[in-house]
Amino acid sequence: MPEASKAIGTAPGKAILCGEHAVVYGRPAIAIPVTQVRAEAIVRQDPAGDGVHVLAEDIGAEIDVDTAPEDDPLAVAVRLALAELGVPRPQGWRISLRSTIPIASGMGSGAAVSVALIRALARAAGHELPTERVSQLAFEVERIHHGTPSGVDNTVVAYEQPVYFVRGQPPIPLQIGARMTLIIADTGIRSPTRETVAAVRERWQADRRRYERIFDEIGELVDAVRVAIEGGHIDAIGPLLNRNHELLSLLDVSCPALDRLVDAARAHGALGAKLIGGGRGGNMIALAPSERVERIAEALRTAGAARVVITEVRPGAEG
Ligand code: PMV
Numbered sequence: 001m002p003e004a005s006k007a008i009g010t011a012p013g014k015a016i017l018c019g020e021h022a023v024v025y026g027r028p029a030i031a032i033p034v035t036q037v038r039a040e041a042i043v044r045q046d047p048a049g050d051g052v053h054v055l056a057e058d059i060g061a062e063i064d065v066d067t068a069p070e071d072d073p074l075a076v077a078v079r080l081a082l083a084e085l086g087v088p089r090p091q092g093w094r095i096s097l098r099s100t101i102p103i104a105s106g107m108g109s110g111a112a113v114s115v116a117l118i119r120a121l122a123r124a125a126g127h128e129l130p131t132e133r134v135s136q137l138a139f140e141v142e143r144i145h146h147g148t149p150s151g152v153d154n155t156v157v158a159y160e161q162p163v164y165f166v167r168g169q170p171p172i173p174l175q176i177g178a179r180m181t182l183i184i185a186d187t188g189i190r191s192p193t194r195e196t197v198a199a200v201r202e203r204w205q206a207d208r209r210r211y212e213r214i215f216d217e218i219g220e221l222v223d224a225v226r227v228a229i230e231g232g233h234i235d236a237i238g239p240l241l242n243r244n245h246e247l248l249s250l251l252d253v254s255c256p257a258l259d260r261l262v263d264a265a266r267a268h269g270a271l272g273a274k275l276i277g278g279g280r281g282g283n284m285i286a287l288a289p290s291e292r293v294e295r296i297a298e299a300l301r302t303a304g305a306a307r308v309v310i311t312e313v314r315p316g317a318e319g
Contacts, residue, residue, distance in 0.1 A: 006044045009119025013037040013101040014108035014156045015184055015276050015285055018244045019222040021200050021251055023150040027219030028166045030174065030226060031156035034184065034311050039099035039112035041120035049092035052078055056097045077114040077141045081121040084137060093124065102307065104190040106277020111153035114138040134158045147194050162313055164226050176315045177232025181288045183297055187257040188306030189281030196253050196278035203252065218247050238271030238287050245274035253279030257304065264303035268296045
């Protein structure tokens with residue numbers, strides 16, 4: 001990389017509109033990019049420096065990729081990317097990492113950081129990796145965050161478009177029939193996805209019949225949401241999201257703070273609302289009629305939301 005130049009990679013946050021947890025067991029999920037929050041990685045050349053260092057500005061951490069623990073997710077992302085790019089030991093690469101995506105809260109922060117890092121490193125090495133490959137490398141890193149990830153996070157974050165996703169299959173970009181306004185509210189409770197995924201697995205192991213039935217119903221409602229999204233039947237989506245929240249509660253991944261926000265959104269005119277991502281904290285999402293967006297956002301803040309993000313999914317945005 002030329003000394004004075006810098007290489008930048010970015011990636012958005014994401015929300016799982018429906019299908020989380022069941023997606024780990026082979027059912028479909030629908031995920032959307034949330035471009036209002038982003039991760040950004042910048043690689044600079046330090047002529048006096050050695051090795052590769054990552055400075056994670058938000059958490060004030062600095063890691064030396066050569067000496068970082070084997071399973072450090074940032075170091076793993078860097079090592080995988082460098083091996084892929086055929087530049088195993090660059091010297092004096094300093095990577096600054098910044099992200100406005102809340103950590104451990106169901107918005108894909110880990111996957112977005114990996115994708116941003118991998119893209120920045122590829123550009124620093126003078127390559128542009130295909131999106132599919134970026135997504136696969138980020139998936140390898142996700143294994144450390146999640147244990148048994150489905151791959152939905154790295155997929156939607158790398159492709160940056162709404163996707164219908166089934167584990168192990170190429171993602172299907174969704175055609176959007178009508179504009180949807182979504183409000184995402186954070187409980188402020190950090191809840192690692194790895195733990196909720198493990199908790200669901202324990203329940204499933206103890207009573208497979210019961211949990212397979214729940215996963216089946218989630219899969220069916222995801223297919224119904226897809227039909228409604230593609231047909232532009234926004235009103236049909238709300239009740240399906242509500243039912244998805246109930247089914248996630250049966251998996252025991254909701255919590256009082258999430259239920260409070262979901263109830264507040266519904267009481268103030270949301271068409272539907274549910275928790276998103278791993279659950280037991282993190283974020284919820286509400287589908288809002290455009291004239292009620294402000295009212296619902298205000299109600300969510302009053303009900304204790306630590307942060308509210310308003311995002312849109314629009315026809316044509318699927319690329
Ligand atoms: O908590 P998040 O946004 O990382 O989403 C996790 C989604 C799960 O379905 C719970 C796990 C997965 O790997 O798909």
